[in-house]
Amino acid sequence: MMRESYDVVVVGGGPGGCQAARTAAEGGVSVLVVEKDPDIGSPVRCAEGVSTRSLQEFYEPDPSFCRQFINEFHLVAPNGTHVEVAGVGEGYILDRKIFDRRVAEDAVRAGAQIVTNTNAIGARRVGDRVAVRLESRGEVLARVMVGADGTESRAGRWLGLRTFCPLHDMETAAQYLVAGIDTPPNRMEMHFGSSVAPGGYFWIFPKGNGVANVGLGISGDHGAAHTAFFYLDQMLERHWPNASILGRTMGGVPCTGGVKEIVGDNVMLVGDAAHQANPLTGGGITNAMKAGRIAGRVVAEAIRSGDCTRRGLRAYHDEWEDVLGRAHRRFHRLKEGAFSLSDDALNSLAETINRLPPGERSLSTILARALVARPKLLVELARLVF
Amino acid sequence: MILFHRDTCDFCGACVGVCPVDAIYLGKADLKVDHETCINCDFCVDVCPSRSLSQDSPRPRKGSRTVPKEAR
Numbered sequence: 001m002m003r004e005s006y007d008v009v010v011v012g013g014g015p016g017g018c019q020a021a022r023t024a025a026e027g028g029v030s031v032l033v034v035e036k037d038p039d040i041g042s043p044v045r046c047a048e049g050v051s052t053r054s055l056q057e058f059y060e061p062d063p064s065f066c067r068q069f070i071n072e073f074h075l076v077a078p079n080g081t082h083v084e085v086a087g088v089g090e091g092y093i094l095d096r097k098i099f100d101r102r103v104a105e106d107a108v109r110a111g112a113q114i115v116t117n118t119n120a121i122g123a124r125r126v127g128d129r130v131a132v133r134l135e136s137r138g139e140v141l142a143r144v145m146v147g148a149d150g151t152e153s154r155a156g157r158w159l160g161l162r163t164f165c166p167l168h169d170m171e172t173a174a175q176y177l178v179a180g181i182d183t184p185p186n187r188m189e190m191h192f193g194s195s196v197a198p199g200g201y202f203w204i205f206p207k208g209n210g211v212a213n214v215g216l217g218i219s220g221d222h223g224a225a226h227t228a229f230f231y232l233d234q235m236l237e238r239h240w241p242n243a244s245i246l247g248r249t250m251g252g253v254p255c256t257g258g259v260k261e262i263v264g265d266n267v268m269l270v271g272d273a274a275h276q277a278n279p280l281t282g283g284g285i286t287n288a289m290k291a292g293r294i295a296g297r298v299v300a301e302a303i304r305s306g307d308c309t310r311r312g313l314r315a316y317h318d319e320w321e322d323v324l325g326r327a328h329r330r331f332h333r334l335k336e337g338a339f340s341l342s343d344d345a346l347n348s349l350a351e352t353i354n355r356l357p358p359g360e361r362s363l364s365t366i367l368a369r370a371l372v373a374r375p376k377l378l379v380e381l382a383r384l385v386f
Numbered sequence: 387m388i389l390f391h392r393d394t395c396d397f398c399g400a401c402v403g404v405c406p407v408d409a410i411y412l413g414k415a416d417l418k419v420d421h422e423t424c425i426n427c428d429f430c431v432d433v434c435p436s437r438s439l440s441q442d443s444p445r446p447r448k449g450s451r452t453v454p455k456e457a458r
Binding site: 154249251 | 400408411
């Protein structure tokens with residue numbers, strides 16, 4: 001049974017929301033998670049890639065949710081030239097249906113309550129609390145609402161935070177789960193080019209057994225001419241005309257430098273709702289969990305100390321800035337530079353890099369060469385790397 | 387006016403994220419555009435991966451979109 005009031009109500013049961021819920025519950029406060037969909041972890045709107053290092057901050061790699069080990073990373077120029085990138089470490093392609101459920105289970109074990117099939121449709125401040133309105137289930141009271149409601153987030157807007165994503169920073173993405181392809185199982189690929197994926201990239205994230213998440217994102221700016229599916233169908237036709245499509249998904253990834261205010265009176269934002277995916281890669285799973293963990297800890301402290309105003313919750317903003325926030329704005333500026341390169345520039349860059357010894361073809365070297373004509377961006381890059 | 391095509395929509399919410407005036411409601415397998423609030427900037431049309439939103443009037447000339455400053 002749902003109670004009338006909780007210390008914390010989390011809107012959205014993805015990994016960000018559930019990690020926030022778990023950490024808050026471990027901090028000794030009462031937590032409710034409301035999830036719109038009837039199943040935690042479904043539908044999957046994700047390419048499912050994580051680095052081992054980031055995953056291990058939360059979970060040891062486990063065969064139940066790690067579908068495929070990745071230790072090879074290729075960037076592909078518009079003319080098809082492959083560059084094998086050195087020193088990027090290793091990662092996994094997850095099975096998000098299972099992974100998300102695991103994070104949710106652990107939130108419940110820590111003492112949080114989760115209700116699925118429940119859509120939050122509004123929120124208003126009532127005294128020093130927030131009343132979160134649930135579709136056909138009335139209102140639930142909270143001292144703090146955590147908005148972890150994804151790309152389609154409105155939670156912040158209900159309480160005065162500006163989470164609108166500019167069109168050119170919204171990557172509009174399409175993905176197929178493809179079977180019967182010959183891509184090496186341990187290799188991740190990202191393909192670039194104005195006819196491949198304008199303002200974004202095409203990806204191959206293998207899941208083993210001849211199966212892969214094959215998809216792409218294009219900048220919203222380019223969406224008026226053709227949809228993401230138009231470009232994706234073109235790539236599939238070119239690479240694997242006979243492959244079988246086992247699944248199809250789509251979505252938007254906000255790739256800004258981050259929402260300015262992720263904290264307000266009685267409200268915090270986590271994950272895509274706060275534009276916390278890496279704006280250069282669009283990867284957001286573990287970022288959302290890192291943010292969720294900070295938010296959960298800060299909200300528990302705020303509730304114990306009795307200050308759930310913007311000031312009381314401010315530590316979340318500050319810690320996020322230290323952990324990833326500042327880096328994000330740099331990634332965002334690098335994205336603008338990297339995605340403004342012409343196809344010719346990308347092709348010659350690939351050739352230049354391939355002339356270097358394999359061990360020197362690191363991501364930072366590639367970016368440094370790509371941005372050689374943009375000294376200001378080189379400074380940004382240097383600050384990220386060192 | 388923005389038109390909604392339910393048969394192709396996947397309810398991914400990309401449109402909600404780019405709506406500068408918060409005029410789109412997304413529910414469980416449900417989407418509504420509040421035509422009173424909508425400013426016909428067409429951002430939702432551009433960002434929709436499955437073209438499930440469309441504009442029934444001619445596209446405004448570039449630069450003439452009456453959208454808030456941060457939206458440009």
